[in-house]
Amino acid sequence: MIITGDDSEYIAFVKARLRDQFLMTDLGPLRYFLGIEVSSTSDGFYISQEKYIQDLLARAALGDERTVETPMELNVKLQPTDGDPLPDPTRYRHLVGSLVYLAVTRPDISYLVHILSQFVSAPTTVHYSHLLRVLRYLRGTITRRLLFPRSSSLQLQCYSDATWASDPSDRRSLSAYCVFLGGSLIAWKTKKQTSVSRSSVDVELRAMALLTAEVTWLRWLLEDFGVSITTPTLVLSDITCAISVARDPVKHELTNHIGVDAF
Known part of the structure; x- marks a missing residue:
């Protein structure tokens, strides 16, 4: 079990209550968990x-x-x-x-x-x-690690891409995306699309739809953790250039603004 938070006294209280109910051992600061190594430095956390x-x-x-x-x-x-x-x-x-x-x-x-x-x-x-x-x-490349900086902005920035008809057996395409919170990579996925697309534009739009659903869920999750995301989410794709995704706090809907400058 990993217990985390910014209140050391309350963490100690939670561990004491758990120790009263269960037989447990306090292993101290997180270093190794289910095959994942965690190291804390002045720059941030490496996993x-x-x-x-x-x-x-x-x-x-x-x-x-x-x-x-x-x-x-x-x-x-x-x-x-x-x-x-x-x-x-x-x-x-x-x-x-x-x-x-x-x-x-x-x-x-x-x-x-x-x-x-x-x-x-x-x-x-x-x-x-x-x-x-x-x-x-x-x-x-065995020493490669992921860094989660201690100080970082709270803006979500996402990248979307797709390969059209890349599977020679069924001609279906792949969607791929990665999501950053400031300088921290927090989500990524490669997924085969469920249907065959007739054009590369269709493929990219399906990939963007998959990413938009993930961004919506992440914004709700961060709000549940008390992290308020007030800035628009920047979504970049190699075909739609730049899209700013913002959620309407009243209607809980996404509004998309398509840019015209290629990157």
Whole structure:
């Protein structure tokens, strides 16, 4: 259990009440929780999964010490029929499942994990080779961390993108977004769209709709935590340029203002 807040006396009170009801041990300041490492510095909080990656590489038992600069080659489009079926897919499924949890602190592999997880039912030798490439990438970037600065603005800034008909098997597109609160990355996702789009504009609008729903939920969540977001949320996309999303406090509706300056 993680207990957090800005009132140390009340935190101590909560822990005392919990200790009265349950058998518990106070582990002190947060440093390690469910495979996630947390370090506190004067700049802010860093979270990482370096030890988790080390354990994952040990379980993978790679036969060399090579590293790669990117987790996947450019313009690669995997299909279910690529390569020969693996005689035992258990290892592939185990490693991909571990990568899913690793994406909690490594947004740079989110897209690859989404792609590789589509083949867990019937993985092939080609899929497995791309999985090993991701592991070699992680070996070379094992020290990367996410920073949550101590001082930061409370403006939400979001980025949206999509790939049109990127899946060669069903021609469906991918939506992707990331959301920053000031300088802190707080949400990201890669998701296959549910229907086939006829144009790249349609794909981008669907991606923007997914992001808008996430932004609305985040603003409500932050308000529940007592964080008031009074500034408009800046949403950037490679096709719609800049969109300022603000919620009407009376009607609880979103108003979109489309910019005309490309970035």
